[in-house]
Amino acid sequence: MAADLEEKTDRYGKLLTEALDAATIAPPEGTPMADAAADCYEMAASYLEDGNHFRDQDDLVNALASFSYGHAWLDAGARVGLFDVPREGHLFTVE
Numbered sequence: 001m002a003a004d005l006e007e008k009t010d011r012y013g014k015l016l017t018e019a020l021d022a023a024t025i026a027p028p029e030g031t032p033m034a035d036a037a038a039d040c041y042e043m044a045a046s047y048l049e050d051g052n053h054f055r056d057q058d059d060l061v062n063a064l065a066s067f068s069y070g071h072a073w074l075d076a077g078a079r080v081g082l083f084d085v086p087r088e089g090h091l092f093t094v095e
Contacts, residue, residue, distance in 0.1 A: 009051075009060045012067035016048050019074050019091045023083040037082035044073040 025041065027033035047070025054063035078085045078092045085092045 005060045009064040013051055016067045016071045022091055023074055023085050026081055026084045040073050040077040044070040
Protein backbone atom coordinates (compact mmCIF):
# COMPACT_ATOMS: atom_id res chain seq x y z
CA MET A 1 0.00 0.00 0.00
CA ALA A 2 2.82 2.45 0.79
CA ALA A 3 4.25 1.90 -2.69
CA ASP A 4 0.86 2.77 -4.22
CA LEU A 5 0.69 5.97 -2.18
CA GLU A 6 4.22 6.92 -3.20
CA GLU A 7 3.51 6.32 -6.90
CA LYS A 8 0.26 8.28 -6.78
CA THR A 9 1.87 11.16 -4.89
CA ASP A 10 4.68 11.38 -7.42
CA ARG A 11 2.22 11.18 -10.32
CA TYR A 12 0.01 13.96 -8.94
CA GLY A 13 3.03 16.16 -8.21
CA LYS A 14 4.16 15.77 -11.80
CA LEU A 15 0.62 16.42 -13.07
CA LEU A 16 0.36 19.67 -11.11
CA THR A 17 3.80 20.79 -12.30
CA GLU A 18 2.88 20.13 -15.93
CA ALA A 19 -0.51 21.81 -15.54
CA LEU A 20 1.06 24.95 -14.07
CA ASP A 21 3.47 25.08 -17.01
CA ALA A 22 0.66 24.64 -19.52
CA ALA A 23 -1.86 27.14 -18.09
CA THR A 24 -1.82 30.79 -19.07
CA ILE A 25 -4.12 33.52 -17.83
CA ALA A 26 -6.91 34.04 -20.36
CA PRO A 27 -8.66 37.32 -19.38
CA PRO A 28 -7.13 40.64 -20.39
CA GLU A 29 -4.57 42.07 -17.99
CA GLY A 30 -5.95 44.62 -15.56
CA THR A 31 -9.44 43.14 -15.43
CA PRO A 32 -11.06 41.62 -12.34
CA MET A 33 -11.13 38.24 -14.08
CA ALA A 34 -7.39 38.41 -14.72
CA ASP A 35 -6.90 39.17 -11.04
CA ALA A 36 -9.04 36.15 -10.15
CA ALA A 37 -7.01 33.98 -12.53
CA ALA A 38 -3.77 35.19 -10.97
CA ASP A 39 -5.12 34.34 -7.51
CA CYS A 40 -6.08 30.83 -8.65
CA TYR A 41 -2.69 30.32 -10.27
CA GLU A 42 -0.93 31.50 -7.12
CA MET A 43 -2.99 29.10 -5.00
CA ALA A 44 -2.06 26.20 -7.27
CA ALA A 45 1.62 27.15 -7.19
CA SER A 46 1.50 27.44 -3.39
CA TYR A 47 -0.05 23.99 -3.10
CA LEU A 48 2.73 22.62 -5.32
CA GLU A 49 5.30 24.18 -3.01
CA ASP A 50 3.51 22.77 0.05
CA GLY A 51 3.25 19.35 -1.57
CA ASN A 52 6.96 19.31 -2.37
CA HIS A 53 7.73 20.26 1.24
CA PHE A 54 5.53 17.45 2.56
CA ARG A 55 7.05 15.03 0.02
CA ASP A 56 10.54 15.96 1.20
CA GLN A 57 9.41 15.20 4.76
CA ASP A 58 8.03 11.79 3.66
CA ASP A 59 4.52 12.97 4.57
CA LEU A 60 2.90 11.38 1.52
CA VAL A 61 -0.70 11.85 2.61
CA ASN A 62 -0.39 15.62 2.97
CA ALA A 63 1.77 15.84 -0.15
CA LEU A 64 -0.87 14.04 -2.20
CA ALA A 65 -3.62 16.23 -0.73
CA SER A 66 -1.66 19.38 -1.55
CA PHE A 67 -0.98 18.31 -5.12
CA SER A 68 -4.64 17.37 -5.58
CA TYR A 69 -5.93 20.68 -4.18
CA GLY A 70 -3.48 22.61 -6.33
CA HIS A 71 -4.60 20.87 -9.47
CA ALA A 72 -8.25 21.43 -8.54
CA TRP A 73 -7.65 25.20 -8.44
CA LEU A 74 -6.22 25.10 -11.96
CA ASP A 75 -8.76 22.69 -13.36
CA ALA A 76 -11.71 24.66 -12.00
CA GLY A 77 -10.20 27.89 -13.34
CA ALA A 78 -9.79 26.30 -16.75
CA ARG A 79 -13.41 25.14 -16.76
CA VAL A 80 -14.71 28.67 -16.13
CA GLY A 81 -12.35 30.29 -18.65
CA LEU A 82 -9.73 31.82 -16.38
CA PHE A 83 -6.94 29.89 -18.11
CA ASP A 84 -6.03 28.98 -21.63
CA VAL A 85 -5.07 25.32 -21.45
CA PRO A 86 -4.51 22.44 -23.85
CA ARG A 87 -7.82 20.85 -24.79
CA GLU A 88 -6.20 17.52 -25.63
CA GLY A 89 -4.36 15.28 -23.24
CA HIS A 90 -4.54 14.43 -19.57
CA LEU A 91 -3.87 17.73 -17.79
CA PHE A 92 -7.33 19.31 -17.67
CA THR A 93 -10.98 18.24 -17.80
CA VAL A 94 -12.06 20.72 -20.44
CA GLU A 95 -13.73 19.77 -23.69
